[in-house]
Amino acid sequence: MSDQPLLEVTDLSVDFPTDDGVVHAVDRVSYSLGENETLGIVGESGSGKSVTSLAILGLLPKRAKITGSVKFRGRELIGLKDSEMRPLRGRNIAMVFQDALTSLNPVFRVGDQIAESITAHRDLPRHELKARVIELLELVGIPNPVERAGQYPHEYSGGMRQRAMIAMTIANEPDVLIADEPTTALDVTIQAQVLEVMERVKQRTRSAIVLITHDLGVIAGVADRVLVMYAGRQVELGTADEIFYQPHHPYTEGLLASLPRLDRRSGSERLHRIKGQPPSLLALPPGCAFNPRCPHAKHGKCDGPRPELISIGRSGHLSACLRAEEIYAAEQVTV
Amino acid sequence: MTLSDQEAEPLSNASLEEIIEVMPEPDEGDLELVAGAEPKARSQFQLVVRRFLRHRAAVFSTVLFVILLFMCFGATWVAPFARNKQDLLADIAGPSRHHLFGVDQLGRDYFTEVLYAGQVSLKIGIAVGLLSTIVGFAAGAIAGYFGKSIDNLLMRFTDLFLVIPAIAVLAVALKYFGYTDVTIILVLAGLAWMGVARVVRSQVLSLREKEFVEAARASGASSWRIITRHILPNMLGPIMVNATLGIAGAIVTEATLSFLGFGVQPPKTSWGKMLSDAEGQVGGKHAFLLYFPGLMLLIVVLCVNFLGDGLRDAFDPQAKH
Amino acid sequence: MIKFIARRVLFSIPVLVISSFIVFWGIRKTFDPTAKYRTSKDAARLIAEKRKEFGLDKPIVVQWWNWATKFVRGDWGVSTSTNGKVTDMVSRALGFTVQLIFWGVVISLVIAVVSGVYSAVRQYSVADVAFTGLSYLGVAMPPFWFALLAIQFLSVEPKLHWHLAHPIVYFVGLHSTGQSGFNLDYIRHLALPVLTLTVQTVAVWSRFQRAAMLDVLSADYIRTARAKGLPRRKVIFKHALRNALLPLVSQTAVDAGALFGGLIITESIFSIPGMGRLFLAGLLAGDVNVILAWMLVGAVFVILFNLLADVVYGFLDPRIRVT
Numbered sequence: 021m022s023d024q025p026l027l028e029v030t031d032l033s034v035d036f037p038t039d040d041g042v043v044h045a046v047d048r049v050s051y052s053l054g055e056n057e058t059l060g061i062v063g064e065s066g067s068g069k070s071v072t073s074l075a076i077l078g079l080l081p082k083r084a085k086i087t088g089s090v091k092f093r094g095r096e097l098i099g100l101k102d103s104e105m106r107p108l109r110g111r112n113i114a115m116v117f118q119d120a121l122t123s124l125n126p127v128f129r130v131g132d133q134i135a136e137s138i139t140a141h142r143d144l145p146r147h148e149l150k151a152r153v154i155e156l157l158e159l160v161g162i163p164n165p166v167e168r169a170g171q172y173p174h175e176y177s178g179g180m181r182q183r184a185m186i187a188m189t190i191a192n193e194p195d196v197l198i199a200d201e202p203t204t205a206l207d208v209t210i211q212a213q214v215l216e217v218m219e220r221v222k223q224r225t226r227s228a229i230v231l232i233t234h235d236l237g238v239i240a241g242v243a244d245r246v247l248v249m250y251a252g253r254q255v256e257l258g259t260a261d262e263i264f265y266q267p268h269h270p271y272t273e274g275l276l277a278s279l280p281r282l283d284r285r286s287g288s289e290r291l292h293r294i295k296g297q298p299p300s301l302l303a304l305p306p307g308c309a310f311n312p313r314c315p316h317a318k319h320g321k322c323d324g325p326r327p328e329l330i331s332i333g334r335s336g337h338l339s340a341c342l343r344a345e346e347i348y349a350a351e352q353v354t355v
Numbered sequence: 356m357t358l359s360d361q362e363a364e365p366l367s368n369a370s371l372e373e374i375i376e377v378m379p380e381p382d383e384g385d386l387e388l389v390a391g392a393e394p395k396a397r398s399q400f401q402l403v404v405r406r407f408l409r410h411r412a413a414v415f416s417t418v419l420f421v422i423l424l425f426m427c428f429g430a431t432w433v434a435p436f437a438r439n440k441q442d443l444l445a446d447i448a449g450p451s452r453h454h455l456f457g458v459d460q461l462g463r464d465y466f467t468e469v470l471y472a473g474q475v476s477l478k479i480g481i482a483v484g485l486l487s488t489i490v491g492f493a494a495g496a497i498a499g500y501f502g503k504s505i506d507n508l509l510m511r512f513t514d515l516f517l518v519i520p521a522i523a524v525l526a527v528a529l530k531y532f533g534y535t536d537v538t539i540i541l542v543l544a545g546l547a548w549m550g551v552a553r554v555v556r557s558q559v560l561s562l563r564e565k566e567f568v569e570a571a572r573a574s575g576a577s578s579w580r581i582i583t584r585h586i587l588p589n590m591l592g593p594i595m596v597n598a599t600l601g602i603a604g605a606i607v608t609e610a611t612l613s614f615l616g617f618g619v620q621p622p623k624t625s626w627g628k629m630l631s632d633a634e635g636q637v638g639g640k641h642a643f644l645l646y647f648p649g650l651m652l653l654i655v656v657l658c659v660n661f662l663g664d665g666l667r668d669a670f671d672p673q674a675k676h
Numbered sequence: 677m678i679k680f681i682a683r684r685v686l687f688s689i690p691v692l693v694i695s696s697f698i699v700f701w702g703i704r705k706t707f708d709p710t711a712k713y714r715t716s717k718d719a720a721r722l723i724a725e726k727r728k729e730f731g732l733d734k735p736i737v738v739q740w741w742n743w744a745t746k747f748v749r750g751d752w753g754v755s756t757s758t759n760g761k762v763t764d765m766v767s768r769a770l771g772f773t774v775q776l777i778f779w780g781v782v783i784s785l786v787i788a789v790v791s792g793v794y795s796a797v798r799q800y801s802v803a804d805v806a807f808t809g810l811s812y813l814g815v816a817m818p819p820f821w822f823a824l825l826a827i828q829f830l831s832v833e834p835k836l837h838w839h840l841a842h843p844i845v846y847f848v849g850l851h852s853t854g855q856s857g858f859n860l861d862y863i864r865h866l867a868l869p870v871l872t873l874t875v876q877t878v879a880v881w882s883r884f885q886r887a888a889m890l891d892v893l894s895a896d897y898i899r900t901a902r903a904k905g906l907p908r909r910k911v912i913f914k915h916a917l918r919n920a921l922l923p924l925v926s927q928t929a930v931d932a933g934a935l936f937g938g939l940i941i942t943e944s945i946f947s948i949p950g951m952g953r954l955f956l957a958g959l960l961a962g963d964v965n966v967i968l969a970w971m972l973v974g975a976v977f978v979i980l981f982n983l984l985a986d987v988v989y990g991f992l993d994p995r996i997r998v999t
Contacts, residue, residue, distance in 0.1 A: 079903060109904065110905035127992065140906045653816055
């Protein structure tokens with residue numbers, strides 16, 4: 021990592037006032053992203069993963085209250101006017117959305133929609149623009165790109181739409197590519213292909229990637245570092261190896277345990293499931309938000325003051341579990 | 356004033372919707388989100404009432420509508436003068452302290468006349484709204500639930516009347532059946548039920564495919580039971596909304612027909628008939644005779660529309676207008 | 677596309693056949709065209725003669741069949757009240773009606789789209805609240821009462837108040853005597869009738885447009901367009917508007933019949949000798965040929981309007997483009 025991170029998020033919070041109280045959709049999230057790094061953000065639906073990214077791009081509805089800081093190459097993004105933010109969107113920071121079917125405009129040709137993300141930032145002669153669009157479609161692995169460019173989204177299959185979506189976002193070779201559940205709506209085989217396309221794109225454009233998913237399996241082979249979120253809060257941050265092999269938060273552990281694994285003896289163990297439901301963001305339990313579902317929760321400690329992030333072992337590995345050292349001390353030694 | 360009230364409410368609804376949208380909750384709507392905050396279980400009915408009461412324009416309209424109903428149907432007690440009491444010495448005159456709405460050509464107190472005319476307008480409107488909703492619901496439910504052949508028949512039948520302007524059919528039919536209150540109600544309802552049936556049919560078609568209906572069918576429930584126990588309760592909201600809109604529509608339709616001379620006949624009056632009688636005053640000195648019956652029509656229709664809006668929001672807070 | 681249009685037209689033929697029969701039967705049952713001869717001297721003989729002339733002695737189906745076969749050959753019969761040829765009456769009236777409908781639809785669409793889009797983009801702004809309030813009024817307003825008020829307050833009162841020789845806007849006919857063509861006189865005549873004809877459609881359509889635009893503005897593809905770095909103008913007028921026009925196009929088709937029916941009120945209040953007045957006169961006289969002609973012209977209008985809407989819809993939305 022260089023001195024100045026590409027993207028630095030500090031204490032980012034997003035609140036939505038509603039009839040029934042304030043929803044803390046994102047609560048003091050901090051992370052940094054270096055050049056050409058891949059950061060995975062993991063958490064259940066409603067854990068604030070997507071809202072965090074939308075806040076970075078300034079795409080949240082007006083009534084969202086955003087506090088904290090987001091710096092892109094040292095420049096503060098929070099508080100920028102829409103017109104000041106616009107040139108950065110799609111050129112420096114681009115985003116791939118979850119559902120490519122609804123994220124592509126149904127009434128315009130796919131090629132035109134890709135071309136548009138280029139012309140939004142620079143003027144290109146028609147033939148160069150066309151060549152660039154076809155090159156992009158080729159890069160993301162769409163067969164017959166010339167013909168396909170003239171088709172509408174409804175003429176594409178699900179996997180192809182997501183590829184087109186990726187082509188659209190990498191058109192300007194952005195510095196940061198945020199991918200919000202890019203594979204969730206897809207078949208497993210297509211998922212792998214799309215991830216492979218993203219990897220190829222990363223090699224080619226040297227972009228840094230933020231990969232948001234609820235599925236740790238997706239992140240496993242791709243991410244350099246992983247951020248785990250729960251109920252709008254950051255619960256653990258570490259390198260991929262640390263998160264996968266030395267998790268220091270019961271929630272991360274629960275997520276890992278619920279992954280189907282080939283090395284587990286079949287039949288002997290049922291798939292683990294974290295008990296209970298994620299809490300309502302309007303009424304979070306006191307203390308650690310995970311405590312009602314946590315197997316290690318201790319009355320009088322975990323429902324006390326809200327836990328802060330603490331460093332585990334080497335610098336950079338953070339956990340928001342008050343009992344992390346107690347619980348994981350033994351494992352620490354053995355691994 | 357009522358407008359800003361009306362606008363204040365959906366704002367808060369929208370905010371919640373939008374948050375739900377940016378934070379996809381696995382299989383929970385906003386109700387659950389709220390319920391999480393207030394774990395106290397509430398019956399569906401209480402929820403509906405609570406949401407309705409939050410819609411201030413609707414509450415205000417309901418109160419006003421009820422007051423108007425009482426004034427019109429209690430005209431015998433409310434009206435300052437006896438009905439049709441002609442004071443031949445009194446000249447036609449604008450509103451005054453003694454005669455709130457003025458005095459008409461025959462020396463009658465116009466306020467009194469407007470109240471009595473309201474009886475006819477409101478009676479026809481409400482009767483048509485209820486009748487067309489009941490008939491339309493039955494037809495729509497049957498068509499939607501039992502499918503194909505009945506459905507086709509109903510849809511062709513309603514197609515027929517999409518081509519012919521309603522007002523023409525009504526005028527011809529009323530000429531044929533006569534102009535009593537009952538025939539007016541029956542003829543208006545005879546045309547209005549088809550719109551309701553279309554709405555109900557599409558609702559039933561989508562409800563029929565829902566899991567809970569499939570489950571009931573799989574467990575051997577009879578069609579009658581499925582309709583009354585599973586489909587009807589879910590249709591309550593749309594039905595009530597439709598009934599209110601039907602009332603508003605029927606009041607205007609009756610007024611229009613009466614205005615053209617194809618509705619209520621003398622000596623009976625309705626607001627539309629009064630406007631028809633006063634049409635000649637337009638541009639003249641006594642144009643005030645045109646204002647009050649029309650104003651009553653406008654107020655009643657506005658009230659009923661707001662009431663319908665309130666009901667829709669109360670039953671289905673997610674629905675977009 | 678042509679195949680699609682042909683299919684739509686073919687489908688509407690049975691509807692037209694059946695509805696014309698119902699109306700024919702209804703009017704024959706309701707009105708007796710020989711009623712006016714009852715008081716004449718030789719009543720019995722005259723009535724019998726007229727009955728034969730009008731074909732009333734034959735069964736209703738035969739009468740209708742005779743009418744229908746002539747109708748499709750272009751012989752729309754003679755008015756029983758004026759003895760004029762119905763085709764002439766209709767062609768004279770149609771000119772006025774087409775003008776009213778044309779301007780009505782154009783103005784409704786322009787106002788609805790402009791106010792609806794503005795309201796949605798600036799939701800809860802003063803103008804949005806005002807537009808919404810007006811649309812509530814417009815929806816609830818009985819058009820005939822609106823017409824009377826408009827005459828009173830927009831034409832008569834200003835004339836009296838400022839002692840004008842002529843009112844600012846007229847309320848009789850579409851031209852002053854001796855005037856023709858598209859000029860200021862025409863606009864001054866057109867203003868109130870078009871306002872009356874459109875008071876409800878404008879209100880309904882602008883609410884529709886607002887809702888559609890709000891719906892579209894929260895769509896994922898709008899977020900995508902913004903994430904690409906497109907300027908706000910382009911996001912709203914290119915990406916959102918094109919999609920938000922679709923529901924309005926469908927709605928205009930649905931309301932075509934209501935517009936045609938609305939002419940009855942408008943034309944009778946503003947003394948415009950169009951189709952609506954023709955119908956009213958026909959109905960008062962029980963003039964079956966006139967009423968049926970009116971009805972079928974109306975039906976053709978509704979069908980044409982629907983076809984046009986389908987074509988526009990297909991043009992806007994590639995998903996339903998028919999090959």
